[in-house]
Amino acid sequence: MQVLGIETSCDETGIALYDTERGLRAHALHSQVALHAAYGGVVPELASRDHVRRIIPLIEAVMREAETTLDAVDGVAYTQGPGLAGALLVGASVASALALALNKPLIGVHHLEGHLLSPLLSADKPAFPFVALLVSGGHSQLFFVRGVGQYELLGDTFDDAAGEAFDKAAQLLGLPYPGGPALAQLARQGRAGVVRLPRPLIDAPHLHFSFSGLKTAVLTLVRKLQHEGRFDDQTRADVALEFEAAVVDVLAAKAFAALRQTQNRQLVVAGGVGANQSLRSRFAGEAVALGVRVYFPEMAFCTDNGAMIALVGALRMADGVRDYTFQVKPRWPLMELEAVERAA
Numbered sequence: 119m120q121v122l123g124i125e126t127s128c129d130e131t132g133i134a135l136y137d138t139e140r141g142l143r144a145h146a147l148h149s150q151v152a153l154h155a156a157y158g159g160v161v162p163e164l165a166s167r168d169h170v171r172r173i174i175p176l177i178e179a180v181m182r183e184a185e186t187t188l189d190a191v192d193g194v195a196y197t198q199g200p201g202l203a204g205a206l207l208v209g210a211s212v213a214s215a216l217a218l219a220l221n222k223p224l225i226g227v228h229h230l231e232g233h234l235l236s237p238l239l240s241a242d243k244p245a246f247p248f249v250a251l252l253v254s255g256g257h258s259q260l261f262f263v264r265g266v267g268q269y270e271l272l273g274d275t276f277d278d279a280a281g282e283a284f285d286k287a288a289q290l291l292g293l294p295y296p297g298g299p300a301l302a303q304l305a306r307q308g309r310a311g312v313v314r315l316p317r318p319l320i321d322a323p324h325l326h327f328s329f330s331g332l333k334t335a336v337l338t339l340v341r342k343l344q345h346e347g348r349f350d351d352q353t354r355a356d357v358a359l360e361f362e363a364a365v366v367d368v369l370a371a372k373a374f375a376a377l378r379q380t381q382n383r384q385l386v387v388a389g390g391v392g393a394n395q396s397l398r399s400r401f402a403g404e405a406v407a408l409g410v411r412v413y414f415p416e417m418a419f420c421t422d423n424g425a426m427i428a429l430v431g432a433l434r435m436a437d438g439v440r441d442y443t444f445q446v447k448p449r450w451p452l453m454e455l456e457a458v459e460r461a462a
């Protein structure tokens with residue numbers, strides 16, 4: 119079964135073709151980073167217009183790369199939410215029109231389920247059940263994943279998401295949008311232990327997060343350094359390194375505590391912050407020491423992409439799930455998803 123996946127929830131147009139037997143056949147992505155950079159963040163109307171411009175050429179490119187045609191597609195999957203309403207509508211419209219024209223099933227996919235299951239796109243993949251740390255621009259959550267649609271929320275953030283904290287700290291350091299990767303790059307020049315930031319809730323007896331206090335601590339530190347005339351390039355790099363270390367320390371402490379709590383030995387790290395190299399090496403090192411396995415999606419599938427949407431569409435369609443409604447859900451709690459009994 120071949121499923122075309124369409125992702126347009128935010129500032130990336132992602133298209134992919136996933137085959138339940140042969141795996142990922144082709145994928146293509148257009149990032150709008152350059153388009154929004156001048157504004158310091160995503161401008162929703164510009165995002166929608168750019169999805170309109172890119173979506174058809176990208177679908178054509180994926181068909182060419184897979185050396186197939188739309189007639190061979192068995193179903194169309196699109197990101198139904200959460201995300202920007204106008205941006206989601208572009209993907210929903212094109213997916214619905216295609217499904218109607220081809221007389222093939224249509225399915226609306228939850229964006230976060232895409233991130234959660236994205237490690238299943240790799241050859242070396244985890245088996246259910248596993249613990250998943252989902253760290254993106256809008257979410258910092260820990261789940262116990264029993265199967266497709268079977269997600270038990272173990273921990274959540276009380277305020278900011280990890281990616282949001284990266285973006286805000288980057289802004290305070292005068293870095294351009296998107297902040298996370300820019301801050302990580304600056305941190306490479308940082309010296310460890312020169313400045314100190316808190317590790318919020320690291321010792322708390324639960325699996326929840328809080329990052330807004332860390333953001334305030336960065337603001338206070340930056341002001342102090344500026345006041346003392348010490349806010350030079352080297353010191354900015356020192357702050358970036360300490361900030362990254364603080365977030366990674368907290369995420370690692372909670373994620374490995376979740377493994378202990380569930381007595382599970384497989385950890386999946388998904389979402390944009392999972393692209394962070396310092397996080398990856400820290401988690402990989404700790405996993406070896408503890409004798410557990412940690413799975414990251416391939417770098418290309420860490421941030422938003424069409425492959426994870428095509429994958430979820432295929433997993434759900436293979437179990438008979440169909441959804442012909444034209445709908446977008448800008449706000450959509452993951453816990454509202456229905457479980458798929460026979461997980462693939």
Ligand code: KG4
Nearest residue numbers: 254255256281298299390391393394421422
């Ligand atoms: O999953 P994603 O692409 O979009 C959603 O939020 O769904 O995640 C984007 C987030 C942004 O906050 C971005 O700053 C962060 O992931 N991010 C990073 C890195 N790459 C992306 N944060 C830290 N280090 C990175 N290398």
Ligand code: ZN
Nearest residue numbers: 233254421422
């Ligand atoms: Zn995302």
